[in-house]
Amino acid sequence: MNITIASEADMMMLGKKIGSLLRGGECIELIGDVGSGKTTITKGIAEGLSISETVQSPTFTINRTYDSPSGIRLSHYDFYRLQDPGIMANELEDTLQDTNTAVVIEWGDVIQSVVPNDRLQITFSSPAETVRELSIVGAGERSTRIVKAIA
Secondary structure (H helix, E strand, C coil), X not given: CEEEECCHHHHHHHHHHHHHHCCCXXXXXXXXXXXCCHHHHHHHHHHHCCCCCCCCCCCCCCEEEEECCCCCEEEEEECCCCCCCCHHHHHHHHHHCCCCEEEEEECHHHHCXXXXXXXXXXXXXXXXXXXXXXXXXXXXXXXXHHHHHHC
C-alpha cells in the first residue's frame, strides 16, 4: 500500500492509527533517510497507545522504552550509529520475544538476521520538502492485520 503524507500532523495521525491497532508482539521496521518522518510516526504510534511520555529519537541511546496504560510496552530502537550491533542484537532479539511489547526499529539493516519475517515495513521517501511517500508492506499475520485496518 502506498500513502502520500502532506504534513507532520498527517504523519502523526497515521502513527496514531497504527498505534491504536497494536496488541503487543508486533515489529515495525522504518526505512528512510534522516528527517523523513520515522520518529514523527513513532510519536504518533505512542499516542495511539495512549503513552503520555514524550517520545524522543533513540539515535544516541539506541533504545527507548515507553509503557502504555494498557500494559503494552513500546520499544523504539535506532541502529543508525552502529556498524555492528553486537550485544544490542541480542537485546533486540529478547525484546522481540515479548508478546506485551511492540517494537519499532529504525535503520535496521545491520540487524536483519534478528528482525522477524512478520513485520510491518514502512519505507519513507521525500519527493518534496513537506511531502512524504510511504510504502507500507505487511508480511505475516500480525502486520497484514494492521495493513488491512489502515487501508
